[in-house]
Amino acid sequence: GLSIESVHSGLTCLLSEQAMEQEEKQQRSRHVADYQRLREVRAAAQLKNLEDFLRMNHISLRDSVSYTTGMIYRNLGKSGLRVSCLGLGKSEELMTIAYENGINLFDTAEVYNSGKAEASSSGTILIQAIYHLYTQTSLYKTGLKASLDRLQLEYVDIVFANRPDPNTPIEETVRAMTYVINQGMSMYWGTSRWTSMEIMEAYSVARQFNMIPPICEQAEYHMFQREKVEVHLPELFHKIGIGAMTWCPLACGIISGKYNNGIPPYSRTVMVLGCLTQFFVFHCILIFIVYVLAH
Template identity: 60%
Template sequence: MQVSFACTDHGLKAPRNGEHSKQNATSPNTASQARARFRTVALIARSLGSFTHRYHHNLKESTAKLTGMKYRNLGKSGLRVSCLGLGTWVTFGGQISDEVAEQLMTIAYESGVNLFDTAEVYSGGKAEIILGNIIKKKCWRRSSLVITTKLYWGGKAETERGLNRKHIIEGLRGSLQRMQLEYVDVVFANRPDSNTPMEEIVRAMTHVINQGMAMYWGTSRWSAMEIMEAYSVARQFNLIPPVCEQAEYHFFQRDKVETQLPELYHKIGVGVVSWSPLACGIITGKYENGVPESSRAAMKPYQWLREKIMSEDGRKQQAKLKELAHIAEKLSCTLPQLAIAWCLRNEGVSSVLLGSSNPTQLTENLGAIQVIPKMTAGIATEVDHILGNRPHNKKDYQH
């Protein structure tokens, strides 16, 4: 950013005889005063010019000196979020103890992570309680955190689910009570609701923002058409549009984030907070020789994951992961680190949510920050060649 001042000789010359006689009578030294002001402004301009040039930061992405964490704007809003965030799905209140949850949050926060994501449905609300308890115990400044939650599944009653005005307002109040917070930074509409008019959803989200219960709102698992409809309704009625979409994104799930959402990012400023960069653990390599008894896929609620891994497509994916492991070895990183850095190469991705279940795993995943500079166009091409699933976009058809 450059600072410049436009200075003219207007007012520097002494007025002609007879002009502004009243002013001359009261201010005989107008010209000398104007020249003094000109010199002062010039000095300020020079000092500001060198200051802003010296300490200029790229607002699109900046790096914390102490931790190396990179920060990006959430979509095209002004909110700065760490490019890696910590999710609480299936872990907080579920797979791990409260003590381990605290360890994970501490490691993340001390590594520069400021984005912590949860939802009213995670572990029946326990995830929000644990998250709030840890924040209160650690005495972290609320202003240094970006807390996000998602609304849709709030309870068993018919009125405790969906995106109607009643549940958006009451559901968010419940989330705030469980987390012991006055507000969340982003509230997400978790899946589209065909039973509620889009105008009602957008008006309710605008209301909770205007009431100070949230700073921004976003969508989760919405189609590009649904997001565009929400944006159009917001513009039509002078309401607040969504700033980002939470979407699944990894080696084997690319189409939505790489073909549909970039257009929304450039046209209306909607960015992406992606989740499951390791495809529910498939990309870690632990399922290379089947399903270990201690893994998530061995649990009864995750029978669908087991079937996916053991399917023909699952075996093909494991074969591709073996090839990708050679690229990771060439870059001196692990396969999970390669996968996470690969997600972050996308300019529309504001942050990637990590779902670690132990400190060692989280520390490894956070190391993906060091791999981002190594994700050159050549490496991306190698990955595309192995995966063989690069989606075609409009630009491809134009060549």
């Protein structure tokens, strides 16, 4: 039979193993708890940094995350610039209503109303379009600098090179935009109405000479103009991270019937759109905007 000593020894070993298992479980629990606390501390620190940044720019955290508006926000390309999926061009009353409903993306340019459309704002993503002023001197003196003075701001979030200048090499444009960002006048730059080849060239030049590449292309997009946004830009996004920002969802007013009275009465386009406008104006506009947003 078993001796008392062997039984005692077996029980001691069993209890020791159970104690070790219990200790290991407790250690694992402590490690999990420590890791969870570390994650919470990091999250709190990140939130604190975000709150400090928003406070410096006179924005509340509540307003910045669209809890009260339901607005959808997206990143421009692969950058950290997060904008509302809808943006606005001008008109003070409309801008106020838009901002109160979550839109933080406002597109302005020096050519809008001879510069009078540019007004000061805070807590918004400001876009500035520059037309054929792609040298460092002209950008600083007559283009972006003058716009910033009218806006009473030190910088805009993103500046767009609108239409490539045939008389200016793309390398010079990229160099000028890099200069603008390095001078603190803008956080990012993008292209507008550029072809895919021109955008790729700008990206390649930026990488070759250690300059700053564009982050997105601003393109016309509606049901009658689809190829660039639906075919070419997705390829650029996957290759080099170029995002897309669209304009003209109502085809410059054609869809809403804006030009019906100024176009020959027997135009096939007017006849079709006239019927749509007569019976479904409001719903037609909504359908076209929703179509653009969905893509």
